[in-house]
Amino acid sequence: MISVVLLGAGNVASHLYRAFKESANIDVLQWYSRSIDKISSYANDTHITDHLNDLKQADIYLLAVSDDAISKLSEKLPFDNRLVAHCSGSASIHDLDKKHQRAVFYPLQSFSKDADLTFSEIPICIEVLEKPNLKILQELASSLHCKTYKINTEQRQTLHLSAVFVNNFVNQLYRVAHEISDAKSINFDILKPLILETARKVQYMSPYMAQTGPAKRNDKKTIKRHLKLLENEQHKAIYELLTASIKKTHGQR
Amino acid sequence: MISVVLLGAGNVASHLYRAFKESANIDVLQWYSRSIDKISSYANDTHITDHLNDLKQADIYLLAVSDDAISKLSEKLPFDNRLVAHCSGSASIHDLDKKHQRAVFYPLQSFSKDADLTFSEIPICIEVLEKPNLKILQELASSLHCKTYKINTEQRQTLHLSAVFVNNFVNQLYRVAHEISDAKSINFDILKPLILETARKVQYMSPYMAQTGPAKRNDKKTIKRHLKLLENEQHKAIYELLTASIKKTHGQR
Incomplete structure (x- = not known):
């Protein structure tokens, strides 16, 4: 006891x-x-x-x-x-x-x-x-x-920082998707199974292996169309920065 | 049939x-x-x-x-x-x-x-x-x-764009956290329950209501410490942009 x-x-x-x-x-x-x-x-x-x-x-x-x-x-x-x-x-x-x-x-x-x-x-x-x-x-x-x-202390502080990425920042991306879909009267519920599946996948697969989508494929046509659809400048900046990050991780230019 | x-x-x-x-x-x-x-x-x-x-x-x-x-x-x-x-x-x-x-x-x-x-x-x-x-x-x-x-078509294309945010971009944030923690020999497994819980939370709560963390609290001391810990310039840029986005959503300056 x-x-x-x-x-x-x-x-x-x-x-x-x-x-x-x-x-x-x-x-x-x-x-x-x-x-x-x-x-x-x-x-x-x-x-x-x-x-x-x-x-x-x-x-x-x-x-x-x-x-x-x-x-x-x-x-x-x-x-x-x-x-x-x-x-x-x-x-x-x-x-x-x-x-x-x-x-x-x-x-x-x-x-x-x-x-x-x-x-x-x-x-x-x-x-x-x-x-x-x-x-x-x-x-x-x-x-x-x-x-x-x-x-140790350094590892714990790094974990705390990593937690900001996988929790606060991820949640903010959910929020951005909520804003984007709300603007076109789309029910946010439609995205919930995908949100859950994305989190489930990395429980048994590395995030590197789990990646898919236009940035990884360097599908320029889709990326261009998406950027055109985005009306909010900050959303656009997030799209561009994370697309560049995925390209860098997966060896695209 | x-x-x-x-x-x-x-x-x-x-x-x-x-x-x-x-x-x-x-x-x-x-x-x-x-x-x-x-x-x-x-x-x-x-x-x-x-x-x-x-x-x-x-x-x-x-x-x-x-x-x-x-x-x-x-x-x-x-x-x-x-x-x-x-x-x-x-x-x-x-x-x-x-x-x-x-x-x-x-x-x-x-x-x-x-x-x-x-x-x-x-x-x-x-x-x-x-x-x-x-x-x-x-x-x-x-x-x-x-x-x-x-x-309709416009809604579907907007959904596809939203899916890039909650799937590809979220997964890239997992990847960044993997890189950050790997650099300090931290087992990525430690972050997996948090990843799952973050996705689970927005199944019954809006991303707006689910948000927590230093950016939402406008905790300048922690944000400064985190930026100092980040060695990669692109990671730093992602941290800054998403912190600014959270602040804007939650009415901080």
Whole structure:
């Protein structure tokens, strides 16, 4: 049994809390938020507090707070030499106060308030400064049935950057397609199976192998027709830049 | 029972053939390809031919060939006033010879040779010149358990363009993330659940509502750090352009 004190009340904290509660191997001793209102609905479920001085002794203190808050909150914790991990993709492990045994427990997923997630599908990236803590964090992740990856700070920050490409930027391309099709009264639903299939394909095939379409074929006629259809200058610029990128990847000029 | 003669031997034709064979309501009378070798393995399964003069009488002639081949092939068909449909997202319905009853039967999906598709999830976009043919093509689609959408040429070409954004361009962003993470010896598998979740989210939520991340939040510190991490000039340009696009969509400057 691993005992955890969870700190923070945002999307990541809420998803972690629910996943922890479902595990028979994890005991959420306490949930801290400086705004007690945000977690008061859980008062019958676990010990909640907004006082750092009330924090109990636990195996792990997990900081699921915004990047900017990590440093100060870790400094204010009224104890030392205990295992304290943050959950950020981009904050340094050294943002944690050095009086602690410092670590990172980063679940790589996009956490929305409303989206229902299968937590066991989320990869957990782990970084530690004291080697024995690796095992404890791996056990915490495996109690959630998650795969774990041991990665260093530079790798984690690169992953966070890669996640912006495959999540935020990809989603913006969905948005652009939504705008383009809306302008011609086309139901966006028609594109949804293709969106899903495109994501499914790279689960078992490299993106390089999965590529198709006019840019890869260097089909100049279609590319020209598409550019003519695009009325928005920014959409046009995106089309041109990503077409050039595909051509470069696949050796066209 | 709808009788079909299928023409073409590419990915779309092969996937259509397999789906037709599974339907109790569709009879594939004949499969034509000018290169008989490509379909000869199906000789025990259906009538195959490479002679246009041998084509049998059918309810529908389906041209699943490249855009450039549609016009000539439809001209060479040795009959007139029968229902002839092409399967292209971008070719005009008028590319078909006017001696036929012309139509379009466009399955909006990315067809790879190796990918296993659930055909019933593919939306079929239908266009006809003679109204009564709409019903026949809708019946063909519903025999495959597909949803159908009646769309005109301009809408279909816009859909084809939108598909480039959500399929080819999205896949290229996967590729860029693969390059970025590979350079730091990061296992691309870590990003796969996020890729899938990003596509799943917009199945029930608009891309606008689904957006998160530094560009939407206008988190200048993170954006600056990301740009510094990017070594490739084209990757940098993609980051800047899509960040600007997200900011514009979400009213940031």
